Amino acid sequence: MEAYNIILLGLLLLFALATSFVDAKVHHHDFVVQATKVKRLCMAHNRITVNGMYPGPTLEVNNGDTLVVNVMNRGKYNVTIHWHGIRQLRSGWADGPEFVTQCPIRPGGSYTYRFTIQGQEGTLWWHAHSSWLRATVYGALIIHPQEGSPYPFTKPKREAPILLGEWWNANPIHVVREATRTGATPNVSDAYTINGQPGDLYNCSSQDTVVIPVDSGETNLLRIINAALNQELFFTVANHKLTVVGADASYTKPFTTSVIMLGPGQTTDVLITADQPPARYYIAARAYNSAQGAPFDNTTTTAILEYKSAPCPAKKGLSTPPIFPSLPAYNDTNTVTAFEASFRSRTKVEVPTDIDENLFFTVGLGLINCPKGVRARNCQGPNGTRFAASMNNESFVLPSNFSLLQAHQQGIPGVFTTDFPANPPLQFDYTGNVSRSLWQPIKGTKLYKLQYGSRVQLVLQGTSIFTAENHPIHLHGYDFYIIAQGFGNFNPKTDTSKFNLVDPPLRNTVGVPVKGWAVIRFIADNPGVWLMHCHLDVHLNWGLAMAFLVENGVGELQSLEPPPADLPVC
Numbered sequence: 029m030e031a032y033n034i035i036l037l038g039l040l041l042l043f044a045l046a047t048s049f050v051d052a053k054v055h056h057h058d059f060v061v062q063a064t065k066v067k068r069l070c071m072a073h074n075r076i077t078v079n080g081m082y083p084g085p086t087l088e089v090n091n092g093d094t095l096v097v098n099v100m101n102r103g104k105y106n107v108t109i110h111w112h113g114i115r116q117l118r119s120g121w122a123d124g125p126e127f128v129t130q131c132p133i134r135p136g137g138s139y140t141y142r143f144t145i146q147g148q149e150g151t152l153w154w155h156a157h158s159s160w161l162r163a164t165v166y167g168a169l170i171i172h173p174q175e176g177s178p179y180p181f182t183k184p185k186r187e188a189p190i191l192l193g194e195w196w197n198a199n200p201i202h203v204v205r206e207a208t209r210t211g212a213t214p215n216v217s218d219a220y221t222i223n224g225q226p227g228d229l230y231n232c233s234s235q236d237t238v239v240i241p242v243d244s245g246e247t248n249l250l251r252i253i254n255a256a257l258n259q260e261l262f263f264t265v266a267n268h269k270l271t272v273v274g275a276d277a278s279y280t281k282p283f284t285t286s287v288i289m290l291g292p293g294q295t296t297d298v299l300i301t302a303d304q305p306p307a308r309y310y311i312a313a314r315a316y317n318s319a320q321g322a323p324f325d326n327t328t329t330t331a332i333l334e335y336k337s338a339p340c341p342a343k344k345g346l347s348t349p350p351i352f353p354s355l356p357a358y359n360d361t362n363t364v365t366a367f368e369a370s371f372r373s374r375t376k377v378e379v380p381t382d383i384d385e386n387l388f389f390t391v392g393l394g395l396i397n398c399p400k401g402v403r404a405r406n407c408q409g410p411n412g413t414r415f416a417a418s419m420n421n422e423s424f425v426l427p428s429n430f431s432l433l434q435a436h437q438q439g440i441p442g443v444f445t446t447d448f449p450a451n452p453p454l455q456f457d458y459t460g461n462v463s464r465s466l467w468q469p470i471k472g473t474k475l476y477k478l479q480y481g482s483r484v485q486l487v488l489q490g491t492s493i494f495t496a497e498n499h500p501i502h503l504h505g506y507d508f509y510i511i512a513q514g515f516g517n518f519n520p521k522t523d524t525s526k527f528n529l530v531d532p533p534l535r536n537t538v539g540v541p542v543k544g545w546a547v548i549r550f551i552a553d554n555p556g557v558w559l560m561h562c563h564l565d566v567h568l569n570w571g572l573a574m575a576f577l578v579e580n581g582v583g584e585l586q587s588l589e590p591p592p593a594d595l596p597v598c
Protein backbone atom coordinates (compact mmCIF):
# COMPACT_ATOMS: atom_id res chain seq x y z
CA MET A 29 0.00 0.00 0.00
CA GLU A 30 2.83 2.38 0.97
CA ALA A 31 4.62 1.76 -2.30
CA TYR A 32 1.42 2.27 -4.23
CA ASN A 33 0.94 5.68 -2.59
CA ILE A 34 4.50 6.70 -3.35
CA ILE A 35 4.09 5.73 -7.00
CA LEU A 36 0.84 7.69 -7.16
CA LEU A 37 2.52 10.70 -5.61
CA GLY A 38 5.39 10.39 -8.06
CA LEU A 39 2.99 10.25 -10.99
CA LEU A 40 1.17 13.32 -9.71
CA LEU A 41 4.45 15.18 -9.37
CA LEU A 42 5.48 14.21 -12.89
CA PHE A 43 2.14 15.39 -14.20
CA ALA A 44 2.48 18.73 -12.40
CA LEU A 45 5.99 19.16 -13.80
CA ALA A 46 4.89 18.24 -17.31
CA THR A 47 2.00 20.71 -17.28
CA SER A 48 4.19 23.49 -15.97
CA PHE A 49 6.55 22.84 -18.89
CA VAL A 50 3.63 22.92 -21.30
CA ASP A 51 2.49 26.22 -19.81
CA ALA A 52 5.62 28.21 -20.49
CA LYS A 53 5.69 28.95 -24.19
CA VAL A 54 8.46 30.09 -26.48
CA HIS A 55 7.37 32.87 -28.85
CA HIS A 56 9.35 33.36 -32.04
CA HIS A 57 9.13 36.67 -33.89
CA ASP A 58 10.90 38.21 -36.85
CA PHE A 59 11.50 41.95 -36.69
CA VAL A 60 12.49 43.39 -40.05
CA VAL A 61 13.82 46.91 -39.53
CA GLN A 62 13.19 48.72 -42.78
CA ALA A 63 12.39 52.07 -44.39
CA THR A 64 8.65 52.48 -44.90
CA LYS A 65 6.43 55.19 -46.39
CA VAL A 66 4.38 56.69 -43.56
CA LYS A 67 1.72 59.29 -44.39
CA ARG A 68 1.17 61.77 -41.57
CA LEU A 69 0.16 65.44 -41.35
CA CYS A 70 -0.56 65.83 -45.06
CA MET A 71 2.67 64.28 -46.34
CA ALA A 72 4.34 60.95 -47.04
CA HIS A 73 7.56 60.42 -45.09
CA ASN A 74 10.23 57.75 -45.23
CA ARG A 75 10.63 56.32 -41.75
CA ILE A 76 12.34 53.34 -40.18
CA THR A 77 9.75 50.83 -38.91
CA VAL A 78 9.55 47.23 -37.78
CA ASN A 79 7.78 45.01 -40.33
CA GLY A 80 6.44 48.12 -42.07
CA MET A 81 4.26 48.95 -39.05
CA TYR A 82 4.06 52.21 -37.10
CA PRO A 83 3.84 51.64 -34.18
CA GLY A 84 5.44 48.22 -34.47
CA PRO A 85 3.87 44.86 -33.65
CA THR A 86 2.34 44.24 -30.21
CA LEU A 87 3.92 41.24 -28.50
CA GLU A 88 1.66 39.30 -26.13
CA VAL A 89 3.05 36.72 -23.76
CA ASN A 90 2.34 35.12 -20.41
CA ASN A 91 4.48 35.51 -17.34
CA GLY A 92 7.10 32.75 -17.50
CA ASP A 93 7.25 32.61 -21.31
CA THR A 94 10.37 32.99 -23.42
CA LEU A 95 10.68 35.47 -26.28
CA VAL A 96 12.99 34.84 -29.22
CA VAL A 97 13.08 37.83 -31.54
CA ASN A 98 15.24 37.77 -34.63
CA VAL A 99 15.98 41.36 -35.62
CA MET A 100 17.11 41.86 -39.23
CA ASN A 101 18.39 45.31 -40.08
CA ARG A 102 17.34 46.17 -43.63
CA GLY A 103 17.48 49.91 -42.97
CA LYS A 104 20.40 52.27 -43.48
CA TYR A 105 21.03 53.13 -39.82
CA ASN A 106 22.56 51.13 -36.99
CA VAL A 107 19.87 49.73 -34.73
CA THR A 108 19.36 47.85 -31.47
CA ILE A 109 16.12 46.87 -29.72
CA HIS A 110 15.57 47.34 -25.98
CA TRP A 111 12.86 45.49 -24.04
CA HIS A 112 11.95 48.31 -21.72
CA GLY A 113 11.29 47.10 -18.17
CA ILE A 114 12.09 43.43 -18.75
CA ARG A 115 14.35 42.36 -15.91
CA GLN A 116 16.64 40.28 -18.15
CA LEU A 117 17.77 38.18 -15.20
CA ARG A 118 21.24 36.92 -16.16
CA SER A 119 20.46 37.67 -19.82
CA GLY A 120 21.97 41.16 -20.00
CA TRP A 121 23.19 40.48 -23.54
CA ALA A 122 19.57 40.78 -24.67
CA ASP A 123 18.89 44.14 -23.00
CA GLY A 124 19.72 46.17 -26.08
CA PRO A 125 21.11 49.67 -25.34
CA GLU A 126 23.68 50.46 -28.00
CA PHE A 127 27.30 50.33 -26.78
CA VAL A 128 26.11 49.30 -23.30
CA THR A 129 25.14 45.64 -23.65
CA GLN A 130 25.90 45.19 -27.34
CA CYS A 131 27.35 46.89 -30.37
CA PRO A 132 24.76 48.05 -32.89
CA ILE A 133 23.25 45.76 -35.51
CA ARG A 134 24.76 47.22 -38.67
CA PRO A 135 22.72 47.63 -41.86
CA GLY A 136 22.44 44.16 -43.36
CA GLY A 137 23.17 42.50 -40.02
CA SER A 138 20.95 40.63 -37.59
CA TYR A 139 20.80 39.59 -33.95
CA THR A 140 18.47 37.29 -32.05
CA TYR A 141 17.27 38.53 -28.67
CA ARG A 142 16.36 35.66 -26.35
CA PHE A 143 14.98 36.15 -22.85
CA THR A 144 12.50 34.78 -20.35
CA ILE A 145 9.91 36.82 -18.50
CA GLN A 146 10.19 36.04 -14.80
CA GLY A 147 7.69 37.33 -12.28
CA GLN A 148 6.44 40.32 -14.23
CA GLU A 149 2.82 40.98 -15.24
CA GLY A 150 1.29 43.97 -16.96
CA THR A 151 2.36 46.37 -19.65
CA LEU A 152 5.86 46.99 -20.92
CA TRP A 153 7.13 47.94 -24.34
CA TRP A 154 10.05 47.61 -26.70
CA HIS A 155 11.90 50.33 -28.57
CA ALA A 156 15.00 51.05 -30.59
CA HIS A 157 17.92 52.14 -28.38
CA SER A 158 20.11 53.83 -30.94
CA SER A 159 20.12 57.52 -31.84
CA TRP A 160 16.50 58.73 -32.17
CA LEU A 161 15.22 55.70 -34.06
CA ARG A 162 12.77 54.95 -31.30
CA ALA A 163 10.63 57.85 -32.57
CA THR A 164 9.14 55.32 -34.99
CA VAL A 165 10.59 51.99 -33.83
CA TYR A 166 8.53 50.92 -30.82
CA GLY A 167 5.65 48.71 -29.80
CA ALA A 168 3.75 47.26 -26.84
CA LEU A 169 4.91 44.19 -24.89
CA ILE A 170 1.98 42.81 -22.94
CA ILE A 171 2.53 40.25 -20.22
CA HIS A 172 -0.56 38.36 -19.15
CA PRO A 173 -0.64 36.35 -15.94
CA GLN A 174 0.44 32.74 -16.18
CA GLU A 175 -2.12 30.60 -18.01
CA GLY A 176 -4.97 29.96 -15.60
CA SER A 177 -4.07 32.78 -13.16
CA PRO A 178 -6.50 35.67 -12.91
CA TYR A 179 -5.85 39.41 -12.80
CA PRO A 180 -6.06 40.80 -9.26
CA PHE A 181 -9.03 42.93 -10.45
CA THR A 182 -12.34 42.43 -12.26
CA LYS A 183 -11.66 40.75 -15.57
CA PRO A 184 -11.96 43.45 -18.23
CA LYS A 185 -14.28 42.81 -21.17
CA ARG A 186 -11.72 44.12 -23.66
CA GLU A 187 -8.15 45.36 -23.56
CA ALA A 188 -6.45 47.97 -25.71
CA PRO A 189 -2.87 49.17 -25.78
CA ILE A 190 -2.61 52.97 -26.04
CA LEU A 191 0.82 54.02 -27.27
CA LEU A 192 1.54 57.72 -26.93
CA GLY A 193 4.18 58.80 -29.42
CA GLU A 194 5.86 61.88 -30.79
CA TRP A 195 6.08 62.78 -34.45
CA TRP A 196 8.45 65.01 -36.41
CA ASN A 197 7.81 65.98 -40.03
CA ALA A 198 11.59 66.04 -40.44
CA ASN A 199 13.50 62.77 -40.16
CA PRO A 200 14.15 62.42 -36.39
CA ILE A 201 17.69 61.20 -37.12
CA HIS A 202 18.36 64.48 -38.92
CA VAL A 203 16.82 66.45 -36.05
CA VAL A 204 19.16 64.92 -33.48
CA ARG A 205 22.20 65.11 -35.76
CA GLU A 206 21.55 68.80 -36.32
CA ALA A 207 21.34 69.37 -32.54
CA THR A 208 24.54 67.41 -31.98
CA ARG A 209 26.27 69.54 -34.61
CA THR A 210 25.11 72.90 -33.26
CA GLY A 211 25.15 72.12 -29.54
CA ALA A 212 21.73 73.76 -29.25
CA THR A 213 18.36 72.18 -28.35
CA PRO A 214 16.77 69.99 -31.03
CA ASN A 215 13.60 71.18 -32.75
CA VAL A 216 10.43 70.29 -30.91
CA SER A 217 8.07 67.75 -32.45
CA ASP A 218 5.17 68.54 -34.78
CA ALA A 219 2.60 66.24 -33.21
CA TYR A 220 1.90 63.69 -30.55
CA THR A 221 0.24 60.46 -31.54
CA ILE A 222 -2.05 57.79 -30.13
CA ASN A 223 -1.30 54.40 -31.66
CA GLY A 224 0.59 56.19 -34.41
CA GLN A 225 -2.18 58.67 -35.33
CA PRO A 226 -2.16 62.35 -34.33
CA GLY A 227 -5.95 62.61 -34.28
CA ASP A 228 -8.42 65.05 -35.76
CA LEU A 229 -7.16 68.23 -34.11
CA TYR A 230 -4.25 68.15 -36.59
CA ASN A 231 -4.41 68.80 -40.32
CA CYS A 232 -5.16 65.88 -42.65
CA SER A 233 -5.61 63.51 -39.70
CA SER A 234 -9.35 63.14 -39.12
CA GLN A 235 -9.76 60.19 -41.49
CA ASP A 236 -7.25 58.12 -39.55
CA THR A 237 -8.13 59.05 -35.98
CA VAL A 238 -8.00 55.97 -33.77
CA VAL A 239 -11.43 54.79 -32.57
CA ILE A 240 -11.80 52.58 -29.49
CA PRO A 241 -15.26 50.96 -29.54
CA VAL A 242 -17.04 50.12 -26.28
CA ASP A 243 -20.39 48.72 -25.21
CA SER A 244 -22.43 50.53 -22.57
CA GLY A 245 -21.80 49.17 -19.11
CA GLU A 246 -18.66 47.19 -19.84
CA THR A 247 -15.34 47.68 -18.09
CA ASN A 248 -12.22 47.68 -20.25
CA LEU A 249 -8.50 47.80 -19.62
CA LEU A 250 -6.38 50.47 -21.27
CA ARG A 251 -2.65 49.81 -21.29
CA ILE A 252 -1.15 53.26 -21.68
CA ILE A 253 2.49 53.64 -22.68
CA ASN A 254 4.39 56.90 -23.00
CA ALA A 255 6.65 56.23 -25.98
CA ALA A 256 7.23 59.94 -26.70
CA LEU A 257 10.85 60.91 -27.15
CA ASN A 258 11.11 64.07 -25.13
CA GLN A 259 7.87 64.88 -23.40
CA GLU A 260 5.99 63.93 -20.26
CA LEU A 261 2.30 63.70 -21.08
CA PHE A 262 -1.05 64.13 -19.36
CA PHE A 263 -3.67 61.63 -20.48
CA THR A 264 -7.41 61.69 -19.96
CA VAL A 265 -10.76 60.48 -21.34
CA ALA A 266 -13.68 62.95 -21.41
CA ASN A 267 -16.26 62.41 -18.64
CA HIS A 268 -14.81 59.04 -17.60
CA LYS A 269 -13.00 58.00 -14.47
CA LEU A 270 -9.81 55.96 -14.76
CA THR A 271 -8.98 53.34 -12.15
CA VAL A 272 -5.23 52.72 -12.02
CA VAL A 273 -4.46 49.03 -11.39
CA GLY A 274 -0.86 48.72 -12.54
CA ALA A 275 2.22 50.57 -13.73
CA ASP A 276 5.51 49.42 -15.30
CA ALA A 277 4.33 45.77 -15.12
CA SER A 278 3.63 45.78 -11.39
CA TYR A 279 0.16 45.83 -9.85
CA THR A 280 -0.91 48.80 -7.75
CA LYS A 281 -3.60 49.32 -5.14
CA PRO A 282 -6.46 50.51 -7.33
CA PHE A 283 -7.16 54.24 -7.19
CA THR A 284 -9.41 56.41 -9.25
CA THR A 285 -8.47 59.61 -11.05
CA SER A 286 -9.65 61.66 -13.98
CA VAL A 287 -6.18 62.34 -15.38
CA ILE A 288 -2.89 60.49 -15.37
CA MET A 289 0.65 61.63 -16.17
CA LEU A 290 3.36 59.46 -17.71
CA GLY A 291 6.98 60.27 -18.28
CA PRO A 292 8.57 58.70 -21.36
CA GLY A 293 9.25 55.06 -20.50
CA GLN A 294 6.40 54.73 -18.02
CA THR A 295 3.28 52.62 -18.50
CA THR A 296 -0.02 52.75 -16.62
CA ASP A 297 -2.85 50.21 -16.75
CA VAL A 298 -6.30 51.66 -16.10
CA LEU A 299 -9.80 50.23 -15.94
CA ILE A 300 -12.47 52.33 -17.57
CA THR A 301 -16.20 51.66 -17.27
CA ALA A 302 -18.51 52.79 -20.05
CA ASP A 303 -21.01 54.35 -17.66
CA GLN A 304 -21.82 57.53 -19.57
CA PRO A 305 -24.63 58.31 -22.04
CA PRO A 306 -23.90 56.59 -25.38
CA ALA A 307 -21.86 59.08 -27.41
CA ARG A 308 -18.34 59.69 -28.62
CA TYR A 309 -15.75 60.91 -26.14
CA TYR A 310 -12.27 62.20 -26.80
CA ILE A 311 -9.26 60.38 -25.42
CA ALA A 312 -6.58 63.08 -25.26
CA ALA A 313 -2.94 63.61 -24.34
CA ARG A 314 -0.79 66.71 -24.23
CA ALA A 315 2.39 67.97 -22.59
CA TYR A 316 3.21 68.22 -18.92
CA ASN A 317 5.99 70.77 -19.29
CA SER A 318 7.73 71.51 -16.02
CA ALA A 319 10.67 73.48 -17.47
CA GLN A 320 10.00 77.18 -17.34
CA GLY A 321 10.48 79.08 -20.55
CA ALA A 322 11.74 76.11 -22.56
CA PRO A 323 10.10 75.62 -25.97
CA PHE A 324 7.84 72.56 -26.24
CA ASP A 325 5.23 71.03 -28.51
CA ASN A 326 1.93 72.32 -27.09
CA THR A 327 -0.37 70.38 -29.43
CA THR A 328 -2.95 67.80 -28.34
CA THR A 329 -3.34 64.28 -29.70
CA THR A 330 -6.74 62.60 -29.64
CA ALA A 331 -8.46 59.29 -30.21
CA ILE A 332 -12.16 58.56 -29.79
CA LEU A 333 -13.91 56.36 -27.27
CA GLU A 334 -17.05 55.41 -29.15
CA TYR A 335 -20.09 53.75 -27.61
CA LYS A 336 -21.36 51.28 -30.17
CA SER A 337 -24.92 52.37 -29.52
CA ALA A 338 -24.03 56.02 -30.12
CA PRO A 339 -25.79 57.76 -33.03
CA CYS A 340 -23.96 56.90 -36.25
CA PRO A 341 -21.25 59.44 -37.06
CA ALA A 342 -21.16 58.31 -40.69
CA LYS A 343 -22.79 61.36 -42.22
CA LYS A 344 -19.90 63.79 -42.07
CA GLY A 345 -20.86 67.26 -41.02
CA LEU A 346 -24.10 66.09 -39.47
CA SER A 347 -22.67 64.33 -36.47
CA THR A 348 -21.81 66.26 -33.36
CA PRO A 349 -18.10 66.32 -32.52
CA PRO A 350 -16.91 64.07 -29.69
CA ILE A 351 -17.09 65.44 -26.17
CA PHE A 352 -13.83 67.14 -25.22
CA PRO A 353 -12.15 66.60 -21.82
CA SER A 354 -10.55 69.22 -19.65
CA LEU A 355 -6.78 68.78 -19.36
CA PRO A 356 -4.49 70.21 -16.66
CA ALA A 357 -2.44 73.29 -17.51
CA TYR A 358 0.90 72.47 -19.14
CA ASN A 359 2.80 73.34 -15.97
CA ASP A 360 0.36 71.82 -13.45
CA THR A 361 2.89 70.21 -11.14
CA ASN A 362 0.34 69.98 -8.28
CA THR A 363 -1.76 67.53 -10.28
CA VAL A 364 1.34 65.46 -11.02
CA THR A 365 2.38 65.41 -7.37
CA ALA A 366 -1.06 64.32 -6.17
CA PHE A 367 -1.24 61.64 -8.87
CA GLU A 368 2.17 60.17 -8.06
CA ALA A 369 1.48 60.25 -4.32
CA SER A 370 -1.49 57.92 -4.93
CA PHE A 371 0.69 54.99 -6.00
CA ARG A 372 0.98 52.01 -3.66
CA SER A 373 1.95 48.43 -4.29
CA ARG A 374 -1.10 46.18 -4.28
CA THR A 375 0.07 44.33 -1.18
CA LYS A 376 2.64 44.86 1.55
CA VAL A 377 6.11 44.37 0.11
CA GLU A 378 9.58 43.62 1.36
CA VAL A 379 11.51 46.82 0.91
CA PRO A 380 15.26 46.35 1.38
CA THR A 381 16.50 47.66 4.73
CA ASP A 382 20.03 47.53 6.20
CA ILE A 383 21.30 49.44 3.21
CA ASP A 384 24.79 48.54 1.92
CA GLU A 385 25.09 51.31 -0.63
CA ASN A 386 23.82 54.76 0.25
CA LEU A 387 24.01 56.75 -2.97
CA PHE A 388 23.17 60.34 -3.78
CA PHE A 389 23.15 61.41 -7.44
CA THR A 390 22.30 64.85 -8.75
CA VAL A 391 20.43 64.90 -12.06
CA GLY A 392 20.25 67.94 -14.25
CA LEU A 393 21.46 70.01 -17.14
CA GLY A 394 24.68 71.89 -17.73
CA LEU A 395 26.42 73.99 -20.34
CA ILE A 396 29.86 73.20 -21.69
CA ASN A 397 32.02 76.14 -22.74
CA CYS A 398 32.98 76.01 -26.37
CA PRO A 399 36.14 73.87 -26.43
CA LYS A 400 39.27 75.41 -27.96
CA GLY A 401 39.44 74.91 -31.71
CA VAL A 402 35.70 74.24 -32.02
CA ARG A 403 33.87 76.61 -34.36
CA ALA A 404 31.21 79.02 -33.10
CA ARG A 405 28.62 77.32 -35.32
CA ASN A 406 29.14 74.18 -33.22
CA CYS A 407 28.52 76.12 -30.01
CA GLN A 408 25.04 77.52 -30.51
CA GLY A 409 23.86 76.84 -26.96
CA PRO A 410 23.24 79.82 -24.62
CA ASN A 411 26.16 82.32 -24.73
CA GLY A 412 28.20 80.28 -27.19
CA THR A 413 28.13 77.03 -25.20
CA ARG A 414 27.03 73.47 -25.92
CA PHE A 415 24.17 71.88 -24.01
CA ALA A 416 25.11 69.06 -21.65
CA ALA A 417 23.56 67.12 -18.79
CA SER A 418 24.98 65.02 -16.00
CA MET A 419 24.62 62.89 -12.91
CA ASN A 420 26.95 63.96 -10.12
CA ASN A 421 28.59 66.29 -12.63
CA GLU A 422 29.55 63.31 -14.84
CA SER A 423 28.28 63.70 -18.38
CA PHE A 424 28.06 60.17 -19.71
CA VAL A 425 29.80 59.27 -22.96
CA LEU A 426 29.15 55.91 -24.63
CA PRO A 427 32.13 53.95 -25.92
CA SER A 428 32.35 53.27 -29.64
CA ASN A 429 34.79 50.37 -29.94
CA PHE A 430 33.27 47.86 -27.48
CA SER A 431 30.06 47.53 -25.54
CA LEU A 432 30.51 48.14 -21.81
CA LEU A 433 29.25 44.64 -21.04
CA GLN A 434 31.70 43.01 -23.43
CA ALA A 435 34.57 45.11 -22.09
CA HIS A 436 33.60 44.08 -18.56
CA GLN A 437 33.15 40.40 -19.35
CA GLN A 438 36.38 40.10 -21.34
CA GLY A 439 38.39 42.43 -19.10
CA ILE A 440 39.21 44.84 -21.92
CA PRO A 441 40.97 47.88 -20.40
CA GLY A 442 40.50 51.50 -21.40
CA VAL A 443 36.79 51.33 -22.22
CA PHE A 444 35.43 52.53 -18.87
CA THR A 445 36.47 53.19 -15.30
CA THR A 446 34.56 52.26 -12.13
CA ASP A 447 35.01 55.49 -10.21
CA PHE A 448 31.57 57.01 -10.66
CA PRO A 449 31.14 59.06 -7.46
CA ALA A 450 28.65 57.90 -4.81
CA ASN A 451 27.99 61.54 -3.94
CA PRO A 452 28.17 64.87 -5.76
CA PRO A 453 31.79 66.09 -5.93
CA LEU A 454 30.57 69.29 -4.29
CA GLN A 455 27.59 70.05 -2.09
CA PHE A 456 25.57 73.10 -3.04
CA ASP A 457 22.00 74.39 -2.90
CA TYR A 458 20.93 72.05 -5.71
CA THR A 459 17.51 73.57 -6.28
CA GLY A 460 18.41 77.15 -5.48
CA ASN A 461 20.16 79.77 -7.54
CA VAL A 462 23.15 77.72 -8.62
CA SER A 463 26.39 79.59 -9.28
CA ARG A 464 27.30 79.69 -12.95
CA SER A 465 30.68 78.15 -12.12
CA LEU A 466 28.91 74.88 -11.26
CA TRP A 467 27.24 74.49 -14.64
CA GLN A 468 30.14 72.74 -16.36
CA PRO A 469 29.96 68.94 -16.18
CA ILE A 470 32.86 66.65 -17.07
CA LYS A 471 32.61 64.08 -19.85
CA GLY A 472 33.54 60.50 -19.13
CA THR A 473 32.52 56.85 -19.06
CA LYS A 474 32.34 56.06 -15.36
CA LEU A 475 30.48 53.09 -13.90
CA TYR A 476 29.51 52.40 -10.32
CA LYS A 477 30.37 48.92 -9.11
CA LEU A 478 27.85 47.00 -7.01
CA GLN A 479 28.51 43.71 -5.30
CA TYR A 480 26.01 40.99 -6.10
CA GLY A 481 23.10 41.16 -3.66
CA SER A 482 23.93 44.55 -2.19
CA ARG A 483 21.00 46.57 -0.93
CA VAL A 484 20.98 49.95 -2.60
CA GLN A 485 19.33 53.21 -1.66
CA LEU A 486 19.63 55.97 -4.22
CA VAL A 487 18.59 59.57 -3.75
CA LEU A 488 18.02 61.23 -7.11
CA GLN A 489 18.34 64.96 -6.58
CA GLY A 490 17.16 67.33 -9.30
CA THR A 491 19.14 70.51 -9.88
CA SER A 492 18.11 73.90 -11.16
CA ILE A 493 21.24 74.25 -13.26
CA PHE A 494 20.23 76.17 -16.40
CA THR A 495 16.63 75.05 -15.98
CA ALA A 496 14.92 72.80 -13.45
CA GLU A 497 12.49 70.22 -14.75
CA ASN A 498 11.00 66.81 -14.04
CA HIS A 499 13.37 64.04 -15.20
CA PRO A 500 11.99 60.53 -15.85
CA ILE A 501 14.91 58.37 -14.69
CA HIS A 502 14.92 54.80 -15.99
CA LEU A 503 17.05 51.94 -14.67
CA HIS A 504 17.73 48.99 -16.96
CA GLY A 505 17.62 45.42 -15.62
CA TYR A 506 15.76 46.30 -12.42
CA ASP A 507 12.51 47.33 -10.85
CA PHE A 508 12.90 49.57 -7.81
CA TYR A 509 10.70 50.79 -5.00
CA ILE A 510 9.96 54.51 -5.00
CA ILE A 511 9.94 55.10 -1.26
CA ALA A 512 9.58 58.91 -1.33
CA GLN A 513 9.47 61.98 -3.55
CA GLY A 514 9.65 65.60 -2.51
CA PHE A 515 10.62 69.15 -3.34
CA GLY A 516 13.71 71.20 -2.57
CA ASN A 517 16.98 69.60 -1.44
CA PHE A 518 16.70 66.13 0.07
CA ASN A 519 17.31 66.34 3.80
CA PRO A 520 18.55 63.02 5.25
CA LYS A 521 17.60 64.15 8.77
CA THR A 522 13.97 65.01 8.19
CA ASP A 523 12.90 63.51 4.86
CA THR A 524 13.43 59.92 6.00
CA SER A 525 10.16 60.35 7.92
CA LYS A 526 8.42 60.41 4.54
CA PHE A 527 9.74 56.99 3.51
CA ASN A 528 7.08 54.41 2.70
CA LEU A 529 8.67 51.10 3.65
CA VAL A 530 5.33 49.27 3.72
CA ASP A 531 3.73 49.37 0.28
CA PRO A 532 5.71 51.68 -2.04
CA PRO A 533 5.18 51.26 -5.79
CA LEU A 534 7.59 49.08 -7.78
CA ARG A 535 8.62 50.70 -11.06
CA ASN A 536 11.38 50.94 -13.64
CA THR A 537 11.11 54.68 -14.30
CA VAL A 538 10.70 57.41 -11.69
CA GLY A 539 9.83 61.03 -12.28
CA VAL A 540 12.26 63.14 -10.25
CA PRO A 541 10.07 66.17 -9.44
CA VAL A 542 11.03 69.58 -10.82
CA LYS A 543 13.30 71.21 -8.20
CA GLY A 544 12.89 68.09 -6.11
CA TRP A 545 14.09 64.59 -5.37
CA ALA A 546 13.08 60.93 -5.36
CA VAL A 547 14.43 58.05 -3.27
CA ILE A 548 14.52 54.52 -4.68
CA ARG A 549 15.66 51.16 -3.31
CA PHE A 550 16.56 47.89 -4.98
CA ILE A 551 18.69 44.79 -4.44
CA ALA A 552 21.51 44.32 -6.93
CA ASP A 553 20.56 40.74 -7.80
CA ASN A 554 21.08 40.89 -11.56
CA PRO A 555 24.70 40.77 -12.71
CA GLY A 556 25.72 42.82 -15.73
CA VAL A 557 26.10 46.40 -16.89
CA TRP A 558 22.91 48.40 -16.50
CA LEU A 559 22.31 51.83 -17.89
CA MET A 560 20.42 54.38 -15.83
CA HIS A 561 19.34 57.48 -17.69
CA CYS A 562 16.84 60.22 -18.22
CA HIS A 563 14.24 58.89 -20.67
CA LEU A 564 13.93 62.29 -22.34
CA ASP A 565 16.14 61.31 -25.26
CA VAL A 566 17.48 64.81 -25.68
CA HIS A 567 18.90 64.62 -22.13
CA LEU A 568 20.34 61.17 -22.80
CA ASN A 569 22.15 62.66 -25.80
CA TRP A 570 23.54 65.36 -23.53
CA GLY A 571 24.91 62.78 -21.10
CA LEU A 572 22.22 62.44 -18.41
CA ALA A 573 23.15 58.82 -17.75
CA MET A 574 25.47 56.49 -15.87
CA ALA A 575 25.74 52.73 -15.58
CA PHE A 576 25.94 50.25 -12.75
CA LEU A 577 28.32 47.34 -13.02
CA VAL A 578 26.79 44.53 -10.94
CA GLU A 579 29.26 41.76 -10.25
CA ASN A 580 28.50 38.06 -10.44
CA GLY A 581 27.49 36.31 -7.25
CA VAL A 582 28.94 33.00 -6.09
CA GLY A 583 25.79 30.89 -6.40
CA GLU A 584 24.97 28.75 -9.41
CA LEU A 585 22.29 31.09 -10.75
CA GLN A 586 24.05 34.30 -9.79
CA SER A 587 26.24 34.97 -12.78
CA LEU A 588 25.73 36.47 -16.19
CA GLU A 589 25.13 33.88 -18.92
CA PRO A 590 27.74 33.65 -21.69
CA PRO A 591 27.12 35.93 -24.70
CA PRO A 592 25.12 34.52 -27.63
CA ALA A 593 27.20 33.49 -30.65
CA ASP A 594 25.58 36.10 -32.92
CA LEU A 595 26.16 39.05 -30.55
CA PRO A 596 27.10 42.01 -32.77
CA VAL A 597 30.62 43.26 -32.15
CA CYS A 598 31.91 46.69 -33.11
Ligand code: C2O
Pocket residue numbers: 110112125155157293502504559561563
Ligand atom coordinates in the same frame (compact mmCIF):
# COMPACT_ATOMS: atom_id res chain seq x y z
CU1 C2O B 1 13.29 52.69 -22.52
CU2 C2O B 1 17.34 52.96 -21.93
O1 C2O B 1 15.29 52.82 -22.24
